[in-house]
Each structure stands twice: as C-alpha cells, then as structure tokens.
Amino acid sequence: MNWIRSVWKKKWIKWSLIAGAAVVVFFLTIYISVFLGVFGKLPTKEDLSFIKQAEATQVLDSSGKLIGKYYIYDRQPLDFEDFPKHLIDALVATEDVRFYEHDGIDNISLMRVFIKNIILQNKSAGGGSTITLQLAKNLFGRKDYVAFSMLINKFKESIIATRIEAIYSKKDILTLYLNTVPFPDNTYGIESAARKFFNKPASKLNYSEAATLVGTLKATTYFNPRLNLERSQSRRDVVFQQMLKYGYISQDSLKLVTEQDVVLNYKSFNHDVGLAPYFRAQVKKELAVILDSIKKPDGSAYNLYMDGLIVHTTLDSTMQSLAEIAMQEHLTVLQQAHEESFGKSAPWVTNKALIQTAIKNLPRYKSYKKSGLTEDQIIDSLSLKQKTELFNWSGDTIQQVSAIDSLQHYLKFLNTGMLSIEPKTGAIKTYIGGIDYRFFKYDHVSQSERQIGSTFKPFVYTAAIENGMKPCTYFSLQEVTYTNFDNWTPSNSGRSEEDPHLNYNLEMALSNSINTIAVKVLNEVGLDHVIKQVEKLGITKEMPRQPSLALGVSEINLKELTGAYASYVNNSKAIKPYAITRIEDKEGNTLINFKPKTTQSPAYSDYTRQVLLEIMQSTVNSGTASRLRSTYGLTNAIAGKTGTTQNNKDGWFVGITPNLVTVTWVGNDNHSIGFKTTGIGQGANSALPIFAKFYQKLNADSHFDNITKSRFENPSQKVLADLDCNPEKRDGLLKRIFGRKHKKKKF
Missing domain, CATH: 3.40.710.10 (DD-peptidase/beta-lactamase superfamily)
Incomplete structure (x- = not known):
C-alpha cells in the first residue's frame, strides 16, 4: 500500500491516471447515452428484422432489356446466390478479412480507429469498419452532432452492427451489404454498379470487373473508373494482392488477371442521358397516373422510386439506338447548312426584337421582374458571365458565357421529333422527343403541337x-x-x-x-x-x-398524326400509340396489363385505303419523296408524304411500311425562326433524311427483316382500274x- 501512496504522490502519474479514468468515463458516458437514445432512437432487433430498402423501378424494352430506372438511390437487390464467389472473396479480403470470425465489431481495428482517428486526429488512419459496421452506416446513415460526431456515429453503428449480427447470418449480411453499398456515380448496390460500369448483371462479373468495383469502395470518387481508369486499375491490383495474401487467389491466377486491362462498357441510367431519355420521361409521367389507380394488398400506394417495380414497354432498344444515330447524323449536317445559309444575318444574332422577346420569356427574367428589379438591373444580372456547359453537335464545351449569350446560342438550334409505331397495335418502337434531353427538355412527340x-x-x-x-x-x-x-x-x-x-x-x-x-x-x-x-x-x-x-x-400533335397515318396499313382503323405493356411488382407479379387501343370501326372504306396507299407509294417512287430511291437507295415497300409549312418553319416526313409507321419533324422551337430557304427547309430535305438513314440501318440488320422485307398487299382490280389514267x-x-x-x- 505504501508503494501505491508513493506512486500516487507523483503528480504526473496521478494526473495521468485521472486523465485515463476521465477518458474511460467519457467514452462510457457517450456510449450509454447513445445506447439509451439520447442522440436518436436506435433500431431495435424487431425493427432490424424488417429491413426494407428503397428499390429502383426498372424500365425494360420489348425484349426485357433494361433501358432505364427511376430511383432515389440507384439500387437493384439480388439474392446471395446471384453473387459470384470471386466477388465475395474480393470484398472480404479487402474490406473485412476477419468477417467470418467477429460478431460485427473487429475490436483490434476499432481500437486503432479510436487511438489514431479520435485521439490523435489522424484522418488518414482508416475507418476500421467491418462489413457489418459499414452495413449499419449504409442502412441508417450518419448525422452531424457538432461535437464528437465521429465517436457518436461509431458507437451507434457498433450497437446496430451487434444487433444485425444477432439476427442475420453472414450470408444475409453480405447480401444486405452488397445490395446497399454505394459505388461511384451515385450508384447503390452491386447489381446497379455492374450494369452501369460493365453493362452486365453482377452474376456475370469476371475477376477483374468484380475487383475493380470492390476497389472503388475505399473512395468512390477517387477510384471511379469512369473518371480515372488508370488509378482504378491500380486499385484493382491492390484488391488482387489482398486476395492473394489471404488465400483467395493463387499466384498464377494473380499474374493472369493483373495482366488484363479494365475495360468499361459504361451505360448510364441517369434520367437525362442514355438511351431514349424522352421516352423514359414520358413513361414516368404515365406511371404517375397509373399508380394512382392501383394499390398494394395492404391498401397503400405504390412508390415509383422505392418499390422496385418492373415496367415492361414496347420500345425496341436496338431500333431506338439506330434511330438516334440516324437523327444525330442528319441533324449535325443540317444544322451546319442552316447556320451557313443565314451567314451574317442570322436572326439569333441580328434580330434584336426576337432576342428581346426571348429574353423576357426566360424564367430568370420573370423571377427578377417579379422581385422588383428594374429592366437595367435585370439585363445586368443576365449579362454576368460564368462557366457554363453548352451543347454542340461537334462536342459539348464549357465556356464563360452569360445567360443572354447562352440564350442566343440555343436559339439557333434545330430540334426534332420522331416516332415509330407498329400500325396494327400502336406499340411504340422508337421515340425521339428532341436532339438532347440534357439541354432540351421539351418533348416534341408528346408535348408539342406544330403546323403539319x-x-x-x-x-x-x-x-x-x-x-x-x-x-x-x-x-x-x-x-x-x-x-x-x-x-x-x-x-x-x-x-x-x-x-x-x-x-x-x-x-x-x-x-x-x-x-x-x-x-x-x-x-x-x-x-x-x-x-x-x-x-x-x-x-x-x-x-x-x-x-x-x-x-x-392546323397544329397537331405528332403522336396523334402517327396514329392517324397507321390507319392506311391497319384496315382503315386509327390507332393510339402506347408505351407500357404491363407493370409487375418486384417479385414479378403482374399488377396491370395494357392492350392496344384502336378505333372501334374503320375510319373509311378499304377501297379508299387502297387508293390512298397506292398514291402515297407514288409519292415515294416519283413524287416529292423520290430521293428515298434516288439519293438513299431504299428499295423497301414505302408509302409516304412530305410536308413543309409556311415560311419554311416546319419540315415533316411520314414513312409508311407494312409493319412500321414513322413520322419525323424538324424545326426551331422558336416559331419566329424558320429555314432560310425552301431548299434546306422543305420536308424532303429536313425531315425525310432521318427516316432514310434509319431505314438504311434497319436494312443492314437481318433482325429487322420482318419490317424491311415486308410488302404491301396487292390492291383490288377495281382500285387498279380506277387509278389507270393519264x-x-x-x-x-x-x-x-x-x-x-x-x-x-x-x-
């Protein structure tokens, strides 16, 4: 006892012990406070038994191919059996090598975090988190508590982690983790990441792809393979080294896989980019109405962004891709000709009245006006330059421009609408609402009405x-x-x-x-x-x-125009174009089906139909659409009609084949700006080439033989006789x- 007293008399020892005890008391106080819910109620074991994560609604094309998703978090859940073994091995070797041994908390790693990260404030010391701790963070997030946030959040996660381990098996925990963990580009879950970065399901990921995605978990932006492929590949090799170190891969296999380059097949499902963005936006609008009419078994409403619905559509993704390429090829050339035709007298540069009117239609102008700013103040504000991404057919650029500069830049662009449907069903096969959804949100298929x-x-x-x-x-x-x-x-x-x-x-x-x-x-x-x-x-x-x-x-909607023209190859019956065939819940149970909507009775006689079809074939063979034959070399059975409106404001083409009806429109969103000349602006030059290039691409793909090689039925003898005149x-x-x-x- 005397030696204790003597030691206690030494001040540095005394205060060290007091400080140590204070630290322990401090940690215990924080831990107990967290446990008791002082910093927010913790989920109970019962709560954790019913973990339900928001799941993205998937949009599929007519063949079941994923073309888009609606989500708050881009997440698609899988079962454990869907994960390849090398993916699990890479994850455990890299993120939590003692995963199968601990009960949710790796005490050695956690102590390292407390000492280095909390006490020494070494931010590069690492998180020391187990997979279960990371899962707790993924499920419930973190909050900012002003002081000691890291410590409080770590304690919360440790308590939740131990409760998760008490309820779920290691397989279940890995499944929950891989379905919720964030990957680069705001992507949640391994399935969504696999489809985004490699355009394949997670079950098909090879060693290199799996290791690449696991490697990004350390820092999703820094190791994003889309932004820095070389850095991401280097991180992938670190994952392989971890797998070798812990016996998940052999030395020979390591040499083989590290020699392979990471090859991305990036496919974004962002609402603004990717395939058919205007179509996906329109489907979302329709779903909002449809989901109001159906309920879950418990009577609650379905949530488009959280309930993992599966939406089957009519779109043919391959055909859509060809249509988009055809549009881009033609509009790139047409836009250049359009600008060159005006020379120095371009209205988006010289027409001050037009520009002034356009400025006053800007949302920012209206907002400034409403707030009481004077005209000069508004113009000054709209004249401030800042870095802005601008659309160009030659490639988007970032420039220092003002709102007025940007307005004039976009005033010059021609826009487009294109729709292809099956005439007998109305099923939409291609849908192009504009030239680029990122910069031009207005949909020229479903929203626009133009003179036809x-x-x-x-x-x-x-x-x-x-x-x-x-x-x-x-x-x-x-x-x-x-x-x-x-x-x-x-x-x-x-x-x-x-x-x-x-x-x-x-x-x-x-x-x-x-x-x-x-x-x-x-x-x-x-x-x-x-x-x-x-x-x-x-x-x-x-x-x-x-x-x-x-x-x-008359100004008519392109979708209605297409449905009307379908009557000429649909027994004289107009059809209503439609996009959604059925909606399923996440288990694949059908919630609702949709069938074609055709008029109850023919709009005109079969004799009239055959006569008009023969005449519109003449339009293609020898009339205003003859360049389909002479310039583009199309030999398909085609009937059609060109269209040009007053002052060359709108160019149209309707292309009819036995199994596909297509309408294209080209013009400027500002009705005051037309084409300079009829030669450039006539429908045969502005709109027809999109159809022509589209069919050239269809002809080159035998998959579309049912469309490209189809032939019109022979007209009756009476029709032929009645048309037989000079x-x-x-x-x-x-x-x-x-x-x-x-x-x-x-x-």
Whole structure:
C-alpha cells in the first residue's frame, strides 16, 4: 500500500491516471447515452428484422432489356446466390478479412480507429469498419452532432452492427451489404454498379470487373473508373494482392488477371442521358397516373422510386439506338447548312426584337421582374458571365458565357421529333422527343403541337375518295383567289411559271403535293366532310374552318398524326400509340396489363385505303419523296408524304411500311425562326433524311427483316382500274382560248 501512496504522490502519474479514468468515463458516458437514445432512437432487433430498402423501378424494352430506372438511390437487390464467389472473396479480403470470425465489431481495428482517428486526429488512419459496421452506416446513415460526431456515429453503428449480427447470418449480411453499398456515380448496390460500369448483371462479373468495383469502395470518387481508369486499375491490383495474401487467389491466377486491362462498357441510367431519355420521361409521367389507380394488398400506394417495380414497354432498344444515330447524323449536317445559309444575318444574332422577346420569356427574367428589379438591373444580372456547359453537335464545351449569350446560342438550334409505331397495335418502337434531353427538355412527340403542312393533304384526299370522288378526277393547277377569305390565293411552292391549262389527277396532285389542287379538292368535298374524316382518324384538335386547312395550317400533335397515318396499313382503323405493356411488382407479379387501343370501326372504306396507299407509294417512287430511291437507295415497300409549312418553319416526313409507321419533324422551337430557304427547309430535305438513314440501318440488320422485307398487299382490280389514267391532261383548245388566266370564287 505504501508503494501505491508513493506512486500516487507523483503528480504526473496521478494526473495521468485521472486523465485515463476521465477518458474511460467519457467514452462510457457517450456510449450509454447513445445506447439509451439520447442522440436518436436506435433500431431495435424487431425493427432490424424488417429491413426494407428503397428499390429502383426498372424500365425494360420489348425484349426485357433494361433501358432505364427511376430511383432515389440507384439500387437493384439480388439474392446471395446471384453473387459470384470471386466477388465475395474480393470484398472480404479487402474490406473485412476477419468477417467470418467477429460478431460485427473487429475490436483490434476499432481500437486503432479510436487511438489514431479520435485521439490523435489522424484522418488518414482508416475507418476500421467491418462489413457489418459499414452495413449499419449504409442502412441508417450518419448525422452531424457538432461535437464528437465521429465517436457518436461509431458507437451507434457498433450497437446496430451487434444487433444485425444477432439476427442475420453472414450470408444475409453480405447480401444486405452488397445490395446497399454505394459505388461511384451515385450508384447503390452491386447489381446497379455492374450494369452501369460493365453493362452486365453482377452474376456475370469476371475477376477483374468484380475487383475493380470492390476497389472503388475505399473512395468512390477517387477510384471511379469512369473518371480515372488508370488509378482504378491500380486499385484493382491492390484488391488482387489482398486476395492473394489471404488465400483467395493463387499466384498464377494473380499474374493472369493483373495482366488484363479494365475495360468499361459504361451505360448510364441517369434520367437525362442514355438511351431514349424522352421516352423514359414520358413513361414516368404515365406511371404517375397509373399508380394512382392501383394499390398494394395492404391498401397503400405504390412508390415509383422505392418499390422496385418492373415496367415492361414496347420500345425496341436496338431500333431506338439506330434511330438516334440516324437523327444525330442528319441533324449535325443540317444544322451546319442552316447556320451557313443565314451567314451574317442570322436572326439569333441580328434580330434584336426576337432576342428581346426571348429574353423576357426566360424564367430568370420573370423571377427578377417579379422581385422588383428594374429592366437595367435585370439585363445586368443576365449579362454576368460564368462557366457554363453548352451543347454542340461537334462536342459539348464549357465556356464563360452569360445567360443572354447562352440564350442566343440555343436559339439557333434545330430540334426534332420522331416516332415509330407498329400500325396494327400502336406499340411504340422508337421515340425521339428532341436532339438532347440534357439541354432540351421539351418533348416534341408528346408535348408539342406544330403546323403539319402538306402531311394533312392525304386526309383531304381520303375524305374526297370516301365521299365519291374518283381517283381520275382532274383539277387545274391554276391559282384561285377565294374572295370570302381575305382574297386568299394559295400558290404552289417552286412553280411560279405553271401552265394554267394543265390538269392533274388526284394521284399526280397528291404525290407532287400541289397546293392549289389540295384546296380545290377540299372545296369540292366540303369542309364538314374533311373535318369529320379527321375526327374519325383520332385527331382531337379542333380544325379551323377555312380553306387553308387543306395546306396543314392546323397544329397537331405528332403522336396523334402517327396514329392517324397507321390507319392506311391497319384496315382503315386509327390507332393510339402506347408505351407500357404491363407493370409487375418486384417479385414479378403482374399488377396491370395494357392492350392496344384502336378505333372501334374503320375510319373509311378499304377501297379508299387502297387508293390512298397506292398514291402515297407514288409519292415515294416519283413524287416529292423520290430521293428515298434516288439519293438513299431504299428499295423497301414505302408509302409516304412530305410536308413543309409556311415560311419554311416546319419540315415533316411520314414513312409508311407494312409493319412500321414513322413520322419525323424538324424545326426551331422558336416559331419566329424558320429555314432560310425552301431548299434546306422543305420536308424532303429536313425531315425525310432521318427516316432514310434509319431505314438504311434497319436494312443492314437481318433482325429487322420482318419490317424491311415486308410488302404491301396487292390492291383490288377495281382500285387498279380506277387509278389507270393519264396523270395529267391539258385543257382543250376552246378552254385555252376563252378561259381566264386567274379565277376568283367563293369557298
């Protein structure tokens, strides 16, 4: 006892012991406080027995291929049996070599953390976490407690970890961990990471791929293989060394796998990038409505972002990819021609009124205006330059630009919409809502309504044939002034010196898109009949009651236009394009099915359908769409119609084949900006090439033979006989002598 007293009298020993005891008391106090819930309620064993993680909704194409996901955390859970053994081995060897021995806490590692990280404040000392501790962190996250946050969070995780170990087997813990652990690029779970970085399921990961992903867990940004492949590969080799050290791989195998380079096959499922982003955005909108109508067995609502739903769609991902490539190839060239055609007089540079109007439509301008800033203050704010990523067909760039600079940059871009459907079902096979969803969110398939120009003319001719007009009815090319419509005089584009005594039959007039005759046909058949015909074709937009309707002045949605044109190869029945075939829960149980929606009865007779189909084939073979044959060399059975609106604001093409109907549109989102010339802006030049390039790519893939090699049915003998007449004829001598050069009439 005396030696104790003597030792105690030594101040440094006394205070050291007191300090040590204080540290112990401090740690015990914090631990007990955490245990008792002072820093937040801890999950009980019962709570942990029902661990349920948010699971991403998967979007699949028509063949079951994953094309996108909706999620808060990008996570797809798997069963233990889905993990390859070398993935588990790499994880244990690298993250927690004593995983199968401890009860959730590796005391040796934890002591190292307390001494180096907490006491010595050595931030590079490592976390010392076991897989179970990391799982606890993944499941419940960490909070900032201002003081001693690391210590409090570590204690919380250790308590949760021991409870997890008491409930779950080691296999279950590994399963939960691999399904929740964060990987680079905001990806949660090994399945999502495998599909994102290597475009394959986790079960198919090879040694190199598995080790690469495990290696990223040390620092998901620093070792992100997308950002730094060399660094990631070096980290992968460290994982292999750990596997060798602990007997999970042989020396010979190590040499073999380290000689392999990491090869990424990156496929992002980010909502803004990847395949068919406009389609996925539209499907999400539709799902929001659908999920309101169905409930879980317990009566609660399904959550699109958390319940792991499986959405089967009609999209053909391969076809979609070809369509996107075709669009990009054409728009890259067309955009350059568009800009060069204006030269120094480009409206997005020189038209101050247009630019000023566009500025006032900016959300930021409206926000500043609402907050009370003066016009000068607003312009000053919008003129501040900052680093901004800008879209360009040659490659995105980051530049120092102002909001006004950015506005003018984007004003020049042409945009597009493209939709391909199965005409007999309405199943959407390709869907392009714009040129790049990151920068142009507006969907030109589902949201936009544009004047459809001459693509409306077949509906006029359909109404005419259906109401008794013979295909060999002739109309003069001569211009007519309609006195009761502001003396409106429609003319024919590029036909300033036409023979007023020349007459075309319906086939020649429609295949060459003659404006003067289209209006005359409308006048002959009557507005009411044409409007009624359009309504039967499923077009819901109210039609203007004026003769210019024949020239497509009505603004119609591209999706409705496509469904209407499908009638020509769908027994005269219009179809409603649809995207979702069925929705399943995460176990694969069907929640709801969707079937094609076609009109109950034909919109017109089969005779009319065959006549129009023959005429629109002439459009491709010898009319306004003949460059499909001459320039692009397409030999497919194709019927079609080009369209160009007033002042070259919109270019259209409708391509009809027996098993696929495609509509393409090209124009500027700002209605004040059109093409400089008809040569560039006409539908045959602006919109048709997307279809042409698309079909060239389809033709090169035998997988699409059912589309590319299909043929139209033979028309009836009556149809052939009724179309068998000279395409044009001239007025007789007396009519040429006494006929007036220009007529005026009421509509």
